[in-house]
Amino acid sequence: MSHTLRQVGIDLQDSEENRALIEAIRVDNAELTVRHLPGLVKLQAAGQIVINRETVENRLGREWETGELQLALVSYAGNFSEWDDDRVVVRWEH
Amino acid sequence: MKERYSLLTRDLDWEPSYVPREKLYPFTSYEGIKVHDWDGWEDPFRLTVDAYYKYQAEKDKRLYAVLDGFAQSQGHLTLSDASYLNAIKLFIQGVTPLEYAAHRHFAYLARYLEGPAPRFAALCQSVDELRHCQTQIHTISNYNKYYSGFHSWSKMHDRVWYLSVPKSLFDDAMSAGPFEFLISISFSFEYLLTNLLFVPFMSGASFNGDMPTMSFGFSAQSDESRHMTLGLEAIKFLLEQDEDNVPIIQDWIDKWFWRAYRMSALVAAMMDYMLPRPVMSWKEAFELYFEDQMLGGLFPDLEFYGIKPPRHVQQAIAEKDRLSHEVYKILHNFSFAAAFTTSTPTQDHMRWLSEQYPETFDRYYRPVWEKHERIEAAGGRAFVMGLPQLCQVCQIPMAFTEADDPSRISYRRSQFRAETFHTCSDGCQWIFEREPEKYVQAWLPVHQIYQGNCGGPTVPDVLAWYGIQEGDNGEFKGSRDALAWTAWHAEGTTGSSNGVAKEV
Numbered sequence: 001m002s003h004t005l006r007q008v009g010i011d012l013q014d015s016e017e018n019r020a021l022i023e024a025i026r027v028d029n030a031e032l033t034v035r036h037l038p039g040l041v042k043l044q045a046a047g048q049i050v051i052n053r054e055t056v057e058n059r060l061g062r063e064w065e066t067g068e069l070q071l072a073l074v075s076y077a078g079n080f081s082e083w084d085d086d087r088v089v090v091r092w093e094h
Numbered sequence: 095m096k097e098r099y100s101l102l103t104r105d106l107d108w109e110p111s112y113v114p115r116e117k118l119y120p121f122t123s124y125e126g127i128k129v130h131d132w133d134g135w136e137d138p139f140r141l142t143v144d145a146y147y148k149y150q151a152e153k154d155k156r157l158y159a160v161l162d163g164f165a166q167s168q169g170h171l172t173l174s175d176a177s178y179l180n181a182i183k184l185f186i187q188g189v190t191p192l193e194y195a196a197h198r199h200f201a202y203l204a205r206y207l208e209g210p211a212p213r214f215a216a217l218c219q220s221v222d223e224l225r226h227c228q229t230q231i232h233t234i235s236n237y238n239k240y241y242s243g244f245h246s247w248s249k250m251h252d253r254v255w256y257l258s259v260p261k262s263l264f265d266d267a268m269s270a271g272p273f274e275f276l277i278s279i280s281f282s283f284e285y286l287l288t289n290l291l292f293v294p295f296m297s298g299a300s301f302n303g304d305m306p307t308m309s310f311g312f313s314a315q316s317d318e319s320r321h322m323t324l325g326l327e328a329i330k331f332l333l334e335q336d337e338d339n340v341p342i343i344q345d346w347i348d349k350w351f352w353r354a355y356r357m358s359a360l361v362a363a364m365m366d367y368m369l370p371r372p373v374m375s376w377k378e379a380f381e382l383y384f385e386d387q388m389l390g391g392l393f394p395d396l397e398f399y400g401i402k403p404p405r406h407v408q409q410a411i412a413e414k415d416r417l418s419h420e421v422y423k424i425l426h427n428f429s430f431a432a433a434f435t436t437s438t439p440t441q442d443h444m445r446w447l448s449e450q451y452p453e454t455f456d457r458y459y460r461p462v463w464e465k466h467e468r469i470e471a472a473g474g475r476a477f478v479m480g481l482p483q484l485c486q487v488c489q490i491p492m493a494f495t496e497a498d499d500p501s502r503i504s505y506r507r508s509q510f511r512a513e514t515f516h517t518c519s520d521g522c523q524w525i526f527e528r529e530p531e532k533y534v535q536a537w538l539p540v541h542q543i544y545q546g547n548c549g550g551p552t553v554p555d556v557l558a559w560y561g562i563q564e565g566d567n568g569e570f571k572g573s574r575d576a577l578a579w580t581a582w583h584a585e586g587t588t589g590s591s592n593g594v595a596k597e598v
Contacts, residue, residue: 006391011293013312038373039300039308040293066095070139070149071156074296074315075289077387079395080138080323085095092391093330094398 008078008090009044018072020059028055048091099140107210119208125271128336132209135331139320146218153313157229160309165236174302174370176579177570180434181368182234182307183243187433188260190230191251195264197223203272215324222317233306241575243433246561250433254560255539258489263357274346280325282350288318289383291361298373333399340400351404352521356488362418363425367439375450376418406521412497415454424491427478433562435570438466458500475569481540485518486533487525494518510534
């Protein structure tokens with residue numbers, strides 16, 4: 001089965017610190033569905049979600065390590081198929 | 095990042111020179127799992143010890159700022175209602191001790207798994223679980239100053255009837271082998287089901303004004319996303335290592351999905367009935383977090399390895415319209431013997447339930463609640479004073495109905511060593527019959543009461559042995575918490591100090 005058809009998702013805490021991060025994810029993932037729950041922002045997309053360090057830094061106005069995603073992340077659906085200094089990608093593998 | 099991770103995990107490992115490998119790691123062979131190359135383990139987070147402590151310290155700093163602010167501003171008075179805290183009582187009695195149990199078992203895995211990468215991942219998780227236990231105690235202790243039911247939770251966890259449901263799940267997992275533990279807790283519980291347990295519930299805490307619980311919940315759940323990764327990595331790693339592992343893993347998924355799902359029934363009741371301001375129904379959460387994300391996303395991925403969706407998953411889907419109602423009715427019937435209070439849902443709440451459950455609520459459950467309403471209007475309150483039959487596996491009273499008939503109680507019987515054992519469902523019966531030697535040893539609270547092992551033969555004897563005190567149990571309306579709440583809010587209108595712990 002092709003992974004591009006299935007939804008992946010990440011749930012982030014809805015907080016002041018995470019606003020720039022959520023904005024950056026919106027910019028880099030055109031087909032993103034955003035759902036607000038109390039305290040929580042649920043992001044979903046078909047196929048994959050990409051988080052680029054550079055876009056987050058541009059929105060945030062400071063340096064940002066991809067590891068800092070761990071401070072914002074509440075949950076996710078998919079695999080972290082890439083996680084390095086510049087980029088995080090969530091998608092199903094098979 | 096890759097290089098640092100490599101240097102700080104795998105490069106710190108060594109080959110034993112004066113102890114044979116199988117003596118150093120004696121527990122990874124008897125379950126039949128075959129591992130050929132421990133270096134095949136990948137940690138997508140590539141977490142190193144320095145980064146781990148840096149991020150965890152930041153999480154704790156943020157959490158404790160919220161706790162301080164809440165305590166200083168008498169935040170407990172801004173909750174939606176004092177009855178909300180009954181869900182938090184269930185949480186500290188039922189969930190917090192599981193965090194500690196998980197801490198213990200991951201410490202064991204951190205010693206005994208043969209690869210340095212999974213050992214380090216297990217070590218981080220062990221520390222995380224200890225942190226969760228501690229942050230939950232710190233967060234909830236603030237409520238213990240003002241409200242009943244929080245005082246003896248760890249003793250209660252070991253003794254009280256409904257808490258044997260979560261306790262037995264972890265006892266079962268901790269007495270399994272190391273790989274079965276990984277599939278039970280890391281994969282079946284944490285990857286498949288913790289979303290359902292924690293994400294909408296913590297959202298509900300936020301919606302009911304409980305910022306401290308929301309904060310520890312999301313802080314813990316962000317560790318949980320790492321634990322989910324460990325669970326997913328564990329299953330993929332084991333499936334990739336050897337084809338012979340596939341049927342063993344499938345059996346474990348079948349068993350542990352159902353075990354963990356049955357325990358989550360308590361959360362279904364919390365979400366639908368115990369939040370004065372409900373945020374998302376159990377049914378909706380189940381569809382979103384389990385059916386869409388797991389059955390729709392994950393299982394097609396695992397099909398690549400020959401793994402099928404869990405056995406009995408169709409029964410779970412079939413009962414999503416009923417689960418919370420059937421479980422809350424048990425809690426409502428027996429809360430005279432619980433360390434929380436319950437009440438009949440208000441007409442407003444019933445309207446919400448009716449909207450969320452158009453197929454079942456008005457037909458099967460509303461008439462029962464309206465009967466309770468009439469009894470209470472006449473000054474009564476109905477409790478069931480007998481002892482229920484418990485399921486030999488999940489230990490929940492046998493109140494679930496047949497997957498294809500919501501009006502018939504589901505009973506299954508099995509014979510073992512010339513004795514009859516009862517289970518609540520096809521799922522629990524299958525689990526029992528697969529390992530009867532294990533489940534005949536279950537510590538069933540009702541049987542223990544009958545055998546004279548719980549403080550004595552009367553209700554007051556048993557409640558005293560449980561550690562339940564006056565004010566902890568029974569009906570919420572007119573309870574110590576309800577009276578204190580009303581008094582504190584009346585004081586607030588005249589400007590005098592409120593929220594001071596005192597006798598009412």
